[in-house]
Amino acid sequence: MIATKTVASYIGGRFRESKATTVDQIPNPATGETIASLPYSTRDEINEAVAAAKKAFPAWSDTPVPDRAQVMFRFKALYDKHFEELSALVTQENGKTLDESRGELKRAIEVIDFACGAPTLTMGTNLDQIARGIDEELTRFPVGVVAGITPFNFPNMVPMWMIPVAIVCGNTFVHKPSQLTPLSAIRIAELLKEAGLPDGVFNVVHGAKEAVDTLLEHPDVAAVSFVGSATVAADIYRKAAASGKRVQALGGAKNHILVMDDADLELSAPHVISSAFGNAGQRCLAGSVAVGVGKVGDALVKELAKEARDIKVGPGTDASTTMGPVIRAERKRKLIEYIDGAEAEGAQLVSDGRQVSLSDGFFLGPTIFDRVTPNMKVWKDELFGPVLSVVRASDIDEALSVLNSSTYGNMASIFTSSGKNAREFKRRAQAGMLGVNIGVAAPMAFFPFTGWKNSFFGDLHATGQDSIRFYTRHKVVTTRWL
Numbered sequence: 276m277i278a279t280k281t282v283a284s285y286i287g288g289r290f291r292e293s294k295a296t297t298v299d300q301i302p303n304p305a306t307g308e309t310i311a312s313l314p315y316s317t318r319d320e321i322n323e324a325v326a327a328a329k330k331a332f333p334a335w336s337d338t339p340v341p342d343r344a345q346v347m348f349r350f351k352a353l354y355d356k357h358f359e360e361l362s363a364l365v366t367q368e369n370g371k372t373l374d375e376s377r378g379e380l381k382r383a384i385e386v387i388d389f390a391c392g393a394p395t396l397t398m399g400t401n402l403d404q405i406a407r408g409i410d411e412e413l414t415r416f417p418v419g420v421v422a423g424i425t426p427f428n429f430p431n432m433v434p435m436w437m438i439p440v441a442i443v444c445g446n447t448f449v450h451k452p453s454q455l456t457p458l459s460a461i462r463i464a465e466l467l468k469e470a471g472l473p474d475g476v477f478n479v480v481h482g483a484k485e486a487v488d489t490l491l492e493h494p495d496v497a498a499v500s501f502v503g504s505a506t507v508a509a510d511i512y513r514k515a516a517a518s519g520k521r522v523q524a525l526g527g528a529k530n531h532i533l534v535m536d537d538a539d540l541e542l543s544a545p546h547v548i549s550s551a552f553g554n555a556g557q558r559c560l561a562g563s564v565a566v567g568v569g570k571v572g573d574a575l576v577k578e579l580a581k582e583a584r585d586i587k588v589g590p591g592t593d594a595s596t597t598m599g600p601v602i603r604a605e606r607k608r609k610l611i612e613y614i615d616g617a618e619a620e621g622a623q624l625v626s627d628g629r630q631v632s633l634s635d636g637f638f639l640g641p642t643i644f645d646r647v648t649p650n651m652k653v654w655k656d657e658l659f660g661p662v663l664s665v666v667r668a669s670d671i672d673e674a675l676s677v678l679n680s681s682t683y684g685n686m687a688s689i690f691t692s693s694g695k696n697a698r699e700f701k702r703r704a705q706a707g708m709l710g711v712n713i714g715v716a717a718p719m720a721f722f723p724f725t726g727w728k729n730s731f732f733g734d735l736h737a738t739g740q741d742s743i744r745f746y747t748r749h750k751v752v753t754t755r756w757l
């Protein structure tokens with residue numbers, strides 16, 4: 276047995292245990308052993324966190340922007356200093372491999388780095404003499420108290436899409452991390468405190484739907500950022516918008532990767548496999564549908580099956596592991612239901628992930644289906660696990676028709692040696708993030724994360740200049756001196 280700890284909340288600059296009666300046990304997904312106990316925050320405690328953020332807002336929003344940026348510089352230095360420790364924590368609570376956790380930390384640091392540029396990023400504009408004797412200027416101001424609701428799959432990176440930018444723009448923040456992976460959130464709070472962030476500017480509360488609803492209903496929460504499933508994203512968007520809040524809600528995905536018959540399969544297949552099975556398929560940019568276009572279908576399936584056989588499933592702490600577990604036993608059961616259902620619907624099983632022999636933890640091996648069609652549930656639904664569907668298309672028109680018929684529009688990629696095919700794809704693919712000969716088309720932090728359709732609800736996306744616009748509001752001042 277390993278020692279367990281109780282996960283604290285962080286309210287008004289103090290770490291404290293909740294008085295809640297609802298308590299979750301947090302397992303290590305690779306072993307099933309309990310590593311922590313998580314009391315859900317009570318409604319009163321969440322209200323206290325919002326009150327602490329509201330109290331801290333006037334002084335923090337009045338703090339000069341370069342001084343706010345200095346906190347981010349110190350925060351980034353602490354992330355660099357504790358890089359391996361933070362990576363190991365992600366692996367412990369999420370299950371991904373250490374290399375995947377390190378990749379997540381690098382992406383998190385990118386956003387902190389971006390936020391350090393706040394003195395430039397938050398600049399307004401002005402125009403002298405818009406009319407005779409009259410000048411006009413646009414100035415950015417913080418929004419107020421903002422809430423961030425984040426998922427289990429990237430317990431460090433996704434919170435960093437929100438926290439550094441929101442704070443450096445002068446807002447105060449209440450973070451509700453996933454109840455499945457709460458440990459990284461408290462470590463973030465510790466590092467922000469060490470970086471010199473004033474008490475109350477950042478707060479952490481815990482829970483599930485009730486905690487989210489409390490934040491959505493709270494009159495002092497001015498904006499909400501969310502990342503999670505499409506169903507919940509749509510619900511959060513409706514509730515937050517109805518109560519007059521600014522909202523960005525990132526939902527699910529069903530990302531298609533087109534493999535043209537002019538593509539180099541030896542180069543393409545490993546990227547498709549990495550996209551589909553990286554992080555055990557638990558990411559909103561996972562390539563979960565491979566579309567073999569033209570005559571490439573049989574060769575593509577054969578190459579994908581060969582690559583899948585080389586994946587080593589195991590604990591993320593093992594250096595030889597290339598794919599870790601899924602997050603919980605119930606998630607594994609649900610994925611097996613999808614695999615059973617796809618077989619029943621007539622999809623051809625090429626690689627069966629149900630055969631993993633590991634007895635501890637929540638492991639499922641890479642699963643590949645061929646001859647999947649858009650009327651099958653395995654194609655329609657976001658599975659969020661290591662299941663790859665292969666669809667056949669006669670040409671790029673049919674392939675794009677399949678891609679565009681999905682209710683999701685997060686990411687899509689094409690592998691091709693043809694500039695014509697690439698151009699057709701870029702112009703016609705209905706997804707917000709596109710890759711050409713790229714398996715995971717993840718934008719850098721200074722570009723926005725631009726999902727379409729049911730992959731995003733709102734107007735301003737996470738990261739990049741969109742995030743600066745989301746976390747600030749404008750005043751336009753017209754001046755004449757008589």
